[in-house]
Each structure stands twice: as C-alpha cells, then as structure tokens.
Amino acid sequence: MPNPPDILFKTLADPTRRAIFERLCLEGEQTVGALTARAGVSQPAVSKHLGVLKQAGLVLDRHEGRQTHYSARPGALAPLTDWTTRMASFWESRFDTLEDLLKRMDQ
Amino acid sequence: MNAIAAETRSVVIEREIAHPPEKIWRALTQPHLIEEWLMKNDFDPVVGHRFNLRGEWGGTLDCEVLAVEANRMLSYSWNFVHDDPAFNLESVVTFTLVPANGGTLLRMEQSGFRPDQKQASGGAAAGWRGFLAKLEQTLSHMG
Numbered sequence: 001m002p003n004p005p006d007i008l009f010k011t012l013a014d015p016t017r018r019a020i021f022e023r024l025c026l027e028g029e030q031t032v033g034a035l036t037a038r039a040g041v042s043q044p045a046v047s048k049h050l051g052v053l054k055q056a057g058l059v060l061d062r063h064e065g066r067q068t069h070y071s072a073r074p075g076a077l078a079p080l081t082d083w084t085t086r087m088a089s090f091w092e093s094r095f096d097t098l099e100d101l102l103k104r105m106d107q
Numbered sequence: 108m109n110a111i112a113a114e115t116r117s118v119v120i121e122r123e124i125a126h127p128p129e130k131i132w133r134a135l136t137q138p139h140l141i142e143e144w145l146m147k148n149d150f151d152p153v154v155g156h157r158f159n160l161r162g163e164w165g166g167t168l169d170c171e172v173l174a175v176e177a178n179r180m181l182s183y184s185w186n187f188v189h190d191d192p193a194f195n196l197e198s199v200v201t202f203t204l205v206p207a208n209g210g211t212l213l214r215m216e217q218s219g220f221r222p223d224q225k226q227a228s229g230g231a232a233a234g235w236r237g238f239l240a241k242l243e244q245t246l247s248h249m250g
Contacts, residue, residue: 083196084118091120091215098144101134102126 008079011056016041017049021058024072031067117218128204128211132178135202152181160185179204185217196220 012018020035032050036043050070053059057076062069079085124131134140136152146160146168152175160168166187174182182201189195198219205212 084116087118087217088120091118091217094145095120095122095213095215098131098134099122099124101140101144102124102130105130105134105140 007056008058008077011052011058014049016045017053020046020049021053021072024059024070025074029062029069029071031069033067035070115218115220117216120215122213123207123210124213125210128178128206131204131211131213132181135181152177158183173199174201185219 012021016039020039023035023038024030032043032047035050036046039046050059050061054061054070057073059070059072062071134144136150138148138150141148141150146162148160149158150156150170150172151158152172154172154175156172158170158172160170162168166189169184169186169188171184172182173184174180180201180203182199185196185198185200187196196219198217200215200217203214203216205214
C-alpha cells in the first residue's frame with residue numbers, strides 16, 4: 001500500500017531530506033558516506049534522514065558487506081502525482097457537503 | 108486494448124445516504140442545489156447540454172450531459188483544460204442511485220485520463236526534476 005499524501009508531504013517538507021531524495025532519484029544508488037560528503041550535515045544526521053525516507057517508502061536500503069546502499073523509489077510519489085487519488089478525496093468531501101445539504105432540504 | 112484504454116483509470120466513491128433517490132436526484136440536477144454542494148454551474152438535465160462548473164479556486168470545467176435517467180443515473184463529461192498539460196484532465200462522471208434500506212446507495216464513478224499521463228509516469232529524470240520543483244513551490248505555500 002502506498003503511503004497517504006500527508007505522510008509524503010511531511011517527509012519531503014525538510015529541505016535536506018528532499019535534497020537527499022532528489023539526488024538518489026537523479027544519480028541512482030549511493031552509500032551513506034557518499035551522500036554525507038555532499039549533504040552539508042553529519043553522517044548520523046544523513047542516516048536519520050534516510051531512516052525517515054525509508055519509513056515513508058521513498059527509499060530502499062541494500063546491505064553489502066559493511067556498507068549500506070540507498071536507492072530512491074520514485075513510484076512511492078504516485079499518490080501525489082496521480083489524479084485519481086486527488087479526485088477521490090475531492091469527491092469524499094463533496095459527498096459530505098451533499099449530505100449536509102440533504103438534511104436541510106425539505107422532502 | 109488500445110493506448111487510450113490502457114491509460115484510462117477511474118475513481119469510485121460509494122455511500123449509503125439516508126434520503127430517498129428522488130431527493131438526491133434534485134440535489135444532483137437543480138443548478139441552485141448543485142451549487143451548494145459541488146460548484147457554480149449552468150446545468151440542465153438534457154442530453155447534449157453543454158455547461159460549465161466553476162470552482163472556488165477560479166478554474167472552470169467544461170462539461171456535457173451524456174445520459175439522464177431520472178432518479179436513477181446521470182452522466183456528464185468533466186474536462187479540465189490548463190496551460191500546463193500536467194493539470195489537464197479528460198473524464199466522465201457517472202452518478203447512479205439505487206434504493207437501499209429505506210435510503211439510497213449513491214455511487215460516483217469518474218473515469219478518464221490525463222493526456223500526458225504516460226509521460227508523467229515515465230519517471231525520466233527531467234520529469235522528476237520538474238515534479239520536485241513543483242512540490243517545492245507547493246510546500247513553500249503551505250504554512
């Protein structure tokens with residue numbers, strides 16, 4: 001199951017985290033070390049960001065020896081780009097308003 | 108399956124509503140009632156009638172009535188044309204009303220496609236860069 005849009009928005013709201021995700025999207029799989037070299041924050045901070053991205057389903061990790069390689073899962077963004085997800089929440093809220101209206105209407 | 112069919116997707120919302128179909132039908136077909144729950148409009152329940160739905164956000168949907176079966180089924184096209192193809196949408200909205208437990212099972216199905224959908228789901232680096240830029244704009248407008 002894809003994560004709902006609010007979790008994805010919350011996860012990507014942090015500029016450092018978004019930059020890490022964008023780099024993985026554009027440049028492919030990388031280690032924590034390689035990401036830290038260009039992130040402008042410490043390795044533990046990068047690891048923490050990767051943990052949050054992983055929880056949101058936005059990145060995958062792969063262990064090889066003592067190294068962990070991270071890669072992006074851009075498909076996890078589908079709920080944000082997919083018109084059907086947006087329309088489903090639109091209609092749910094319209095139906096709420098319709099029910100309120102029906103209560104006010106006379107038979 | 109042709110290319111269009113392959114890209115067609117749909118949204119289905121079903122809800123049991125404690126009001127009879129006849130009453131819900133009025134809310135679906137009378138312009139002043141449609142405005143109260145959906146959008147401003149110049150709707151008329153006549154097949155072939157073209158109308159607009161005007162959203163509070165300033166956007167306008169181009170619609171045409173496709174099928175009318177009083178108290179049972181209503182279908183119209185729901186098209187949105189935008190300068191940015193990422194927001195374009197061509198779709199059909201169909202409401203069906205079935206009596207159920209003294210009330211009505213109201214079902215809304217919207218099926219259609221975004222003309223650029225194939226490109227949008229391609230995942231090309233340029234596409235994602237554009238998407239992320241847009242996401243950044245959206246986030247900067249959120250409080």
